[in-house]
Amino acid sequence: MGLGNWRKYFPHERIVKEYSSEVDVSAEDYSEVSSNEQGTEKKLSQDHEITKRVSVVTEEGTLRTDVPYELRDEADRKWWKFFDEFEYRANKEYKKSRNWYSFMYPNHTTQTKAERTLLYKLDLMIGLYFLMLCWSKSLNTNNYTSAYVSHMREDLNMKGNDYINTSVISNVGAIVFQLPFMYVLPRFPAHIILPIMDMGWTWFTFACFRANNLASLRAYRFLLSAFGAAYYPVSQYVLGSWYAPDEISSRVCLFFFGQLLGGVTSGLLQARIFKSLNGVLGHAGWRWMFLIDSMAISLPTAFIGFFVIPGIPSKCYSLFLTDEEIVIARRRNLRNQIKDGVQKSQLPSLLSLKLWKKVFCTPTFWVLVVFDTCSWNNMTAFSGSYTLWLDSIPSYSTVQVNNLSVLPACLGFAFVAICAFGADFFRCKWFFMVFAAMMNCISCAILIKWDVSSGAKWFAFLMTYWSVAPSPCLWSFINDFLRFDPQVKAITWIAIYSISQSTYAWIPSLAWKTEQSPRFKVGYTVSLVFGAIYGLWTFVVLYFYKRQERRHALDNGIILYNSKMSEPIPSFVESELVKEGEYYYLKSETNEPERVYN
Template sequence: MRSFSKQRTYLPTLRVLPEEQLLYDGSEGSVSTVDEHDETLDFGKGDGTNVEAEIESESRDNEKVQHGVPYELRDEKGRKWWKYFDEFEYRANSEYRKKRTWYTFLYPNHLTQTKAERTLLYKLDLMIGLYFLMLCWCKSLDTNNYINAYFSGMQKDLNMTKNDYINTTAISNVGAIVLQLPFMYFLPRFPAHLILPIMDLGWSFFTFACYRANSLAELRAYRFMVSAFGSAYYPVSQIVLGAWYAPDEISSRVCLFFCGQLLGGVTSGLLQARTYKDLNGVHGLAGWRWMFLIDGIAISIPCAIIGYFVIPGVPSKCYSLFLSDDEIRVARARNKRLQIKDAVDSSKLLSLFSWKIWKKVFFTPAFWVLVVFDTCSWNNMTAFSGSFLFWLKTDHNFSVVKINNLSVLPACLGFVFVFFCAWGADLFRTKWIFMVFSQAMNCISCAILIKWDVSNSAKWFAFLITYFSVAASPCLWSFINDFLRLDPQLKAVTWIAIYSFSQSTYAWIPTLAWKTVEQPRFKTGYTVSLIFSIVYGLWTFVVLYFYKRNEKKNALGNGIILYNSDHGEAPPAFIETEMEKRGEYYFLKEKSKEKQDI
């Protein structure tokens, strides 16, 4: 019999490594090794300069000069007005930008200059990228099953009339909101590879239970619980993605996440059509009931089990079975260079009843800016209103099978829209352009459908581009991740607060805007979506302003030493005393490193 210690190699356990990290030392293709607890030098006080003195006290801990990191000395004299639109102006220095060639934007190794960095990204995409795609597919499949089931006999079997369809959706959304709140406590304290699988098993059970619903009240109870157990998925997955990927890598990976959502929209219609055709009436069960059975048992439960083994936690508290020690060290070094703090010791966490936490959340302008941002993203989505299916059913004499098959067309095009926006954002390091473009396209779609009295081809065009409403979401969530990267506990609390607030609006706004009795035209719904899309596009510039203001405060931590000779400022004194120039960039002197060791 194998000993327990040997069996543990097949189970996720906390990876304890020698406390060292790899950092770029300025020479091509090499790295230096430093102690993980090595304190960097903070030049915010007592150096005779006033550059860092203006920085808010709460961000000083993050603005420290690191050993082995290249620093750009930047004079802001004569800064052009159009630099406002340069999203990465203060997020990354010129060395960071130059080290990544455009054709390697998906798999760069410019931070540590080691093969392990690129291998790390390959493995992460296979583990969490594809896994979250698969899990999002399961969740989307279940959500779309409800829509397809409604048109495949459930409406008649459960006697759903008037606004029962949209009201049931609203009730299920309440379940997600209610059970999200405890994760403000759980996320900083418990590993993701335990949280998600446990919640997913509950989600799978109640998805399976939907097949036996014999009344509308029973179905609503099951859908409430499905959404309640699915509440952990979005915040946990985004926190995990934000802990492993750089700011110019993450949109492409959140794109995989949303592709799972689109894949659910595609496969739900096809599976429902096939199920209705082949299994309707088999063993006395309607076709829509078989879909919930298949989804719960054959798809959702296996995904939950796989998650326990493939979710790696975060770099500083890694549970991965598949990452090497060097790859974990590289991930930690990347986070140190990028100012991403992914976890904190549980003994240092504040109580959720501490006013200090809530003061930081509610009295920070960025929180309210992001709340508006996320609220717009929830309520501009004509793609998930079911309006296309209502139109197919009402204005066309199509069979149930053909309606289910045609329902996949907008989601199929959605893949193109999401990839275009997410990959473009990372390739060009500019999310705002693609966010504004996507909302402009959604406005065109909504305007056509509000007019309604247009040609049939114009309506087809409008419905087929509805997924531009969701195309900006990878960029949105990348923004939120980067805003909140400096404090793990504050990130968990703020993320849940933002998500709960914005999702709560989605629990009641659709009941007013997308009343089932108004189908198939939904003039109110399209008008509301148009308004939210316009606000969403314009609000992107507000977010960009606060994002750049935040990054300018943290510029030193991003490898940029700022001063403005137009204002009579000179380069900080510590450059001459504590740093040395190698080529174009400044590095901390070895003697300063020795001070840190002492």
């Protein structure tokens, strides 16, 4: 095999002609590929008719050929339109062009099979891979709780608040080592970053198998979390670079399915391992769980990531996407105003004061910080309180405790799916976030009371995963807020996540003291307060989101004016656009409407 053929088998940056509004563009331009890309398609699908006049810049913004424009008079706008999340995010054509049953693959732009194929491939590559990656991470995190109730506590002589304090130390590792990714994230490809970090995660998961005392366990958990610091922000950065705003919640849902799957399989695996391997080769059952987790799950996941993570559309490293599909992904981002990346030479210095002002001196940043902080600290589901409550019931054996511990996470699949898929189906995230917050508050209120019937207590614990359910909607909101600048997006994601997680490093140590087990009255109260703020703060986020999208209405295919406020129809409507049916299109040189897609 010649050295020149290595690109066929290893991830490399794909050289595909960029879509540009500054030059004449033809179908032949898009079929040009690197000389190294032998065997790739030579011509794009005939479904695309790419015209020479791509866009026109006006004082109000840029007009493009691939957008049908809606002229909207806001004179009679109703008050309840505030709750229409996509009021300024999508015009009538965008909303009408999809069938209800195809909401996960709306094809609202091209109406072609090519875009649908792209989405299928993305779901298989990054959707399912991030599910698997999150499962690996969640399994390890939940293994700590499962191991604790499976005699690790006795073997390592853990007493008092050692359980929660070890968790806090682990969280500190993740927080500290997230910060360098403000620099790394927009500069280096994700298919390199994540697998390398996963290798470190795998090694220190294995190290937990060898922990002989509490100090060594804490050191290993700290370093393990440090290597796991990348996977939340990097995965969301990648997802936000490929999916449209009404597609992403469903895909983040797959990510959270992995987290829930970890909660389910951890208890079941620990129960089975404890029963089958406890004492084998002189090792306790809880040690075998860490060994199997690292060698059989985490290590293969890290290796697979190197080949399946595609990078971002502007810097694609995929072995599985065609040149046509990469171009389609870039065009989708153009329509959705998603700027996924720029060249390293064009990125401002991380020490630039102007850059940091752009991040911290905007109200949106602080609105999102409060939002994410409330999300982190209202998650009763991850407190371990349910498992510790089961462990306090004498009639349950260790195996029964591990088996029953998976029940809330099993229900969590349904709760997360309702919120994530409902958000994309109805194009409305805020409703499901508020509803989930209400259900979480009801659960916490019952557990604060505590002296209730056994059935009520079971109901309350089984409802705890409503605290997790709206997370895909939250992360979709953040991605949509930050789609305009990849550098600001990277810094803001890391900053929001670090600030929020830092509160999660010390609040649990005060609210969820192990010595208060199984009745965590302070913990449930804290969760209820944060849950209530979370539900109410959703309307604040909605206000800022609507304000942002109104400013970008033209980019979203909506031309606004208000006849009651004496705001005229913008002059470019007559000079640059031509009406066809109920929509306006950019004129061609012959004054006919230009369209990129048929």
